[in-house]
Amino acid sequence: MPDLSASVHAYVAAFAAADASAAAALFAADAVLEDPVGTPPREGSEAILAFYQGAMQTGATLTLTGPIRQAADAVAFCFTVHINPPGAAAIQIDIIDVFRFNDAGKIRSMQAFWGPANVRTG
């Protein structure tokens, strides 16, 4: 497997640019996204684009908080998402994402691990 970290950096950059299409373009057409794990998966390009359009409406940005781990066709990475809702307290959520890639280098599955205990405000 080639180095897959470029895809993670492109993902972070897509949030910084509020470019949902750029995030969605990293995924295979039949990819499955589960964010957070335990909620109904979103499947396919349209659903995934809609997910990122929604996520980026909050002005969310991502900061990596450790090295990207790569194992075979998978990467896992820890990060904090920063959300600054207008007129409300800032929110930070500590998340670990796992991406698995197909042979074309596109994300075929994404799982986001976070829960209520990982949400901080102020």
Place this chain on the structure above:
Amino acid sequence: MPDLSASVHAYVAAFAAADASAAAALFAADAVLEDPVGTPPREGSEAILAFYQGAMQTGATLTLTGPIRQAADAVAFCFTVHINPPGAAAIQIDIIDVFRFNDAGKIRSMQAFWGPANVRTG
């Protein structure tokens, strides 16, 4: 789902005590362990105990490097494993583990994400 972080802390403590049985006792009898992801899974209590006996022979200890993320029946956590082989340079490996739990609070699957780029020496 209850708070599953106690299991992670018990796992770290098992390494600190070099107690392979304590680590293996956190797993269900039919659990599957994949470390690193992409290698053949180890299945069942005997194989999992043998895995931890081998891992702890190196004197490995674990340091969490961020908050434990919990989503439904899963936890993900980032850590560094510290290995000090006698007469050789110290090794650190940056890893993210994902544990999924059964209803009895035992780990039913473990996946460790790390690769050559995550191994540091000195």
